[in-house]
Amino acid sequence: MTQRPLRAKQTQFGKLGSKMISGRVISGQRGLVLLLALLASLAVTIIRIDASWAPWTIWVPTLLSTLTAIALMMVAPNRAATNDPGRAWIFITALLIVYVLPWNIIVKSLLTHTGEPLELVMLAMVQQAALVSVTLYPIRKAEWISGLLSFFLFVFCITMSSAQLVYVLAGLYGLLSIWWLMGAYWERIQGGFVAQQSVPVVRLRASILISLVALLLLLGYIGSTRSTTLGSLLGFIPTSGGSGENDESARSGIGDGDRVVAAQETAMSFGPVESELFLEDTSPSLYDMFTDIYGEAPKAKKRSEKAVSLPGSEGPSKHQHLSQSQKSSREFSAVRRAKLEQAKKPEQKLTSAMLYLIGDVPTHLVMETFDAFDGRQWTHQQPIQPTALKLVTIGNKPYVQFSPKGSVPFALKEQVYGVKLINLKSPRIPSPHLLSSVHIDKVDRVDFYGKTRDDVAEMPEREHIPQLTVLHLRTFMPHLHKLRDASEFRRFGSRVKLDGNYVTSEFVRKAQADFDQLHPEGELLSQPLPLPDAVIDGIGSDGQSPQQDVSATNAETAVEKTNEANSFEVHYQIASERELVEKLSDDWTSGVSRGWGEVDAIVSRLKGYCQLDATSNAPEECEDVVQHFLSTKRGPDYLFATTAAMMLRARGFPTRLVTGFYADPKDFEYATGQTVIRKDDLHTWLQVSLDGVHWISVEATPGYLNPIEDLSFIEWAELGFWEFCRWIWFHPIPVALFMAGIAWGVWSRIWIFETCLTLWVAVVASMGTLRSRTLWLIWLLQWRGRLYGKPRPNHKTLRRWLCESSTDTSFVRNFIPQLERLLYAPAQTISHEPDQEFQKNFRLLLWERKLFVNSSKQNT
Amino acid sequence: MSQNGKLKSIELLRKCLNSTLLGKEDVVELVIACLLSKGHLLFDDLPGLGKTTLAKALATTVGGRFSRVQCTPDLLPSDITGFNILNQKTREFEFRPGPVFGDVLLADEINRATPRTQSALFEAMAERQVTIDGIAHPLSSTFMVIATQNPVESHGAYPLPEAQLDRFAMKLQIGYPNRGSELEMLQKNIGTGSQGYQAVERVFESGELEKLQEDVASVAVELPVREYLVDLARATREHRSVTLGLSPRGLITWQRVAQAWAFIDQRDYVIPDDVQAVAKPVLEVRFGGSVDNVEKVVHEIIESVAVPTGR
Incomplete structure (x- = not known):
């Protein structure tokens, strides 16, 4: 009561005056605090954008x-000070603080697949707070x-960031905060002598406080424990890797665990940094790696009737005189011995990097391809057409062009990758599909x-590409979505320029025939189909008009067929129980129009049909791994790839098996x-x-993502x-049960x-x-009132509220004095043994659900 | 006196007062609460509504000495408190007690007395004693002031100072009776002659009321309810329309009246309902004339404080 006397003596006028004075100070200070918060917000946003790959997911x-917070301040000023600010107001303010967490989850899982580390998310929440x-x-x-x-935010930002703008903002913040402190000081002096403003206090419920403390203790316990069950939650605590946990979206931190590899700061830097790591030659060959990852292939039994013919000779080629490592008449066995899983100590699990990739992930880096399959083994038989390489200049750098721009009609966009070889020893260039050009400084x-x-870019006449070489790769990004449409598929796949000649593959011819059969008088066929610009350019240079070219297609077909009849044969062979594979692939593609949609359908169904199990190998004597795999429905990635290849062949798509590296988005360092x-990361697809x-x-393979395709937002949506609908x-x-449950x-x-x-x-x-039980009962009654639209206003006493809103008033009238006695009478006067009537009433009230129901219905 | 006896006498008191003031059971109930809580009462109403009648009836039922002062501007403080007079025989000063030395003092139209006279009542009301020429004279232990004031004729009136208002426990309006009560009143009046009002009988024997007042004082007020009271008091001080919030003395009075209210309801502990029930008359007298719509303000104050329900 000490602060009252001053005020009590004030006259009406004096009071008004003091309010005016303090009011002026308040509005100025308020703007200043807002400005400070906005500055901090800006600094945090800069830091977050700095670490993000999709800035719009942050700044928007x-x-x-x-803006919402500012609007809230203008629309509903002083709302918080009232006793009942309203549910909507509380909801909006709470949402403003915590929205960052669910938003980050949405961004991570649905939009960009790259979220923010937890510490930044929490920082953003502090910023909102x-x-x-x-x-x-x-x-x-x-x-x-x-x-x-x-x-706090500024201290955090300054220690975290080296962005100049943050320092400028921090300086500004310093100046303004001094001004603010001065204002606060003056206000205090004024307030002390002129008016004692009563301060509304936000009541903190003991229950909230206790649960908060309990939560913190629990988190602390989880953070300190190493037990396996609770350890799974360990990543929830923001760490910088020091605890052995790391967030895939975390930035660099202390002791990045398995990520401690030299020269990781910038893969483009050249030179043996911290070279001890590289002096020891632990780099394995591809063959070793396959054995390590997939297990050893059993020695082939000698079978004269199944001898694999050697590829036909194409005259003397310099490639044949090269080092041992690149002679890839090797095979890839789809039958392997189970790998012995040795218990390893954690430090032995540390592996060094084979290579670094800069660019979009997921990406599949091709190392070897195989086209022929005999039921057990993949080999390469069909040699590729030699392509003439050309030197072009892109951005003042010499690039060797493997495939000129526009040569792939369904892929016009180029993508840029950087690859730095660390421990990989191979003359082959690990490159994504549809390689366009390569540049080494x-x-x-x-x-x-x-x-x-086997159609992989390489550096011939070398045992391997030197370590730490940085390769700049340009590849085409396939626009597969258009190929999902049958008519577009026909158009895009129709004709391709190859070594100056136009060829139509057997596969495409087949697709065209199917299409023509389906649409004998379709509008699309009544007019010549336009060719992509790039192809038209090519045609122009050859002195042929596109019109002629298209009309001549049918005439040329016979000639082309003879040229190519054999070229794809090997890519169509199905070395498995043909009926089974064909039946399954027909089933899975029923209702899907001819085109890339079939590929999607088969692959996605296979991913659901079988389960990835690296230890489930085909038995050694197995002659048909595909059949075996389809019956056991378990197997490693190469069985998935083999089976998908066979099934797609059954649908008329030429396929081949590829081994190489999978650049996992989980390994992406922001x-x-x-x-x-x-x-x-060795993988087969x-x-x-x-x-x-x-x-x-x-x-x-389930769990692995398809390479990025060129998709517009609408196509993506x-x-x-459709993917969602298909899943449903x-x-x-489960969907019906879920919906019914909801x-x-x-x-x-x-x-x-x-x-x-x-x-x-x-x-x-x-x-x-007895008292605590009664309190719980009253708590329950209040909740029931809320649920049935009869909430107890805070100021209403229990008796008034129950008498007004319950249906059975007489019962309440009789029972409520007993409740009140327990609530408000001195503890020593309450008997601890409730009488029978009380217990009966207590039970009645506990299980009586209709106390508020009828009254609300009557009212309505 | 047994518990039953107490209840009986309260019931009798209620009956007597109700028969005097027809159709005003709620007012009567508050008057009883005020009496039991040892508070002083201020009636603020138009003339002819039965203020004086009720006061007289109350004095009669309580069974003490009843004294009455009709306040006018020329009334002197000594007319109320009494004075020393020189006894010619003994040649000594002799104390002549004034009307305050009764058990119930009816100060009619108190706002017509001068401030000087009004303030003479200060000490009597608060400390239950008067000091004349340096000698303190204790008053009756059941001393109660029932003051009336007329809000309409403000000409030549001296509004009661806030300090004095705080000494009253509550302020009541009687208001016009309803049609049925008026009909009954007229019927009762026929044949009563010059007396004008119905005679009531004495309810309490000597010392009975004192005992009851002691019982009321020992009604339990547990911590949640005390906290509720304090929160309400703070809310009165923070309310924008209230110049002068509730004083600590007022808060004590409020608790005492709530105790009386609980006692009348046959409880030995106070519940928040009691506090709310007596809020208006208790606060009204303290807000004085500065608050225009007391009922609304009291309602707002009660609405702004959460009732303790344990969880």
Whole structure:
């Protein structure tokens, strides 16, 4: 009561005056606090954008939430100071603070697949809290909290960032905060002598405080424990890797665990940095790696009747005189011995990087391809057409062109990758599919490059590409979405220029025939189909008109057929139980129009049909691994790829098996924008061709993502929508159950909630003192009132509320004095043994659900 | 006196007062609460509504000495408190007690007395004693002031100072009776002659009321309810329309009246309902004339404080 006397003596006028004075100070200070919070918000946003790959996912919601907070401040000033600010107001302010977390999850899982590290998300929440505190202005402490939070944010930002703008902002913040402190000081002096403003206090419930403390203790316990069950939650605590946990989206930190590899800061730097790591030669050959990852292939039994013929000779070629490592008449066995899983100590699990990739992930880096399959083994038989390489200059750098721009009609966009070789020893260039051109600094000679027999770019006449070489790769990004449409598929796949000649592959001819059969008088065929610009350019240079070319297609068909009849044979062979494979592939593609959609359908169905199991190998004597795999429905990635390849062949798509590296988005490091590729990223997938020249990588193993395709937003949404529909279609029972569950939950949400509460109170009320049980009962009654639209206003006494809103008033009237006695009478006067009538009434009230129901219905 | 006896006498008191003031059961209930809580009462109403009648009836039922002062501007403080007079025989000063030395003092139209006279009542009301020429004279232990004031004729009136208002426990308006009560009143009046009002009988024997007042004082007020009271008091001080919030003395009075209210309801502990029930008359007298719509303000104050329900 000490602060009252001054005020008591004030006259009406004096009081008004003091309010005016303090009011002026308040509005100025409030703007200043807001400015400070906005500055801190800006600094945090800069830091977050700095670490992000999709800045719009940060600045758009930040801007929106900031504007909302300011709007809230203008629309509903002083709202927080009232006793009942309203549910909507509380909801919006709470949402403003916590939205960052769910938003990050949405961004991570749906939009960009690259989220933010948890510490930045939490920082963003602090930033929002600082902003929202300003809207709570009339609570004087909120202003100080806001100031304190923005100070913390700036300290954090300065220590974290080296962006100049952040330092400028910090300087500005310093100046303004001094001004603010001065203002606060003056206000205090004025306030002390002129008017004692009463400060509304936000009541913190003891239950909230206790649960908060309990939560912190729990988190602390989880953070300190190493047990396996709770350890799974360990990543929830923001770490920088020091605890052994790392967030895939985390920036660099202390002791990055398995990511400690030299020269990781920038893969483009050249030179043996911290060279000890590289002096020891642990680099394995591809063959070793396969054995390590997949297990050893059993020695082939000698069978004269199944001898694999050697590839036909194409005259003397310099490629044949080269070092041992690149002679890839090797095979890839789909039958392997089970790998012995040795218990390893954690430090032995540390593997060094094979290579670094800069560029979009997921990416499949091709190392070897195989086209012929005999039921057990993949080999390479069909040699590729030699391509003439050309030196071009892109951005003042000499690039060796493997495939000129526009030569792939369904892939016009180029993508750029950087590859730095660390421990990989191979003359082959690990490159994504549809390679366009390659550049190595200061290498401007075409004869440094070539292609292996199995269609992989290489550096011939070398045992391996020197370590730490940085390769700049340009590849085409396939626009597969158009190929999903049958008519577009026909158009794009129709004709391809190859070595100056136009060829139409057997596969495409088949597709065309199918299409023509389906649409004998279709509009599309009544007029010549336009060719992509790039192809038209090519035609122009050859002195042929596009019109003639198209009309001549049919005439040329016979000639082309003879040229190519054999070229794809090997890519169509199905070395498996043909009927089974054909039946399954027909089943899985029923209802899908001819085109790339078939590839999608088969691959996605296979991913659901079988389970990835690296230890489930085919038995050694197995002659048909595909059949075996389809019957056991378990197997490693190469069985998925093999089976998908066979099934696609059954649908008429030429396919081949590819081994190489999978650049996993999980290994992407945000700080440097690069992906580490280790030995265990070795992977097997398949490639599908449309024209026999260009091969598109297709991922058939569950858990691995397809390479990025060129998609517009609408195409992406369309694809996602159909994928979603398809998923629902193929999971009718769980979806129906889920929907039914949701519907039931929504329909009887009140019932469910009330039942939970009642059960809870029934459990709690079976323990504790009479008083505590009564308190729980009253708590339950209040909840019921809320649920049935008869909430007890805070100021209404229990008796008045129950008498006004319950249906059975006489019962309440009789029972309520007993409740009141327990609540308000001195403890020593209450008997601890309840009489029978009380217990009966207690039970009645506990299980009586209709106390508020009828009255609300009557009212309505 | 047994518990039953207490209840009986309260019931009798209620009956007597109700028969005097027809159709005003709620007012009567508050008057009883005020009496039991040892508070002083201020009636603020138009003339002829039965203020004086009720006061007289109350004095009669309580069974003490009843004294009455009709306040006018020329009334002197000594007319109320009494004075020393020189006894010619003994040649000594002799104390002549004034009307305050009764058990119930009816100060009619108190706002017509001068401030000087009004303030003479200060000490008597608060400390239950008067000091004349340096000698303190204790008053009756059940001393109660029932003051009336007329809000309409403000000409030549001296509004009660806030300090004095705080010494009253509550302020009541009687208001016009309803039609049925008026009909009954007229019927009762026929044949009563010059007396004008119905005679009531004495309810309490000597010392009975004192005992009851002691019982009321020992009604339990547990911590949640005390906190509720304090929160309400703070809310009155923070309300924008209230110049002068509730004083600590007022808060104590409020608790005492709530105790009386609980006692009348046959409880030995106070519940928040009691506090709310007596809020208006208790606060009204303290807000004075500065608050225009007391009922609304009291309602707002009650609405702004959460009732303790344990969880």
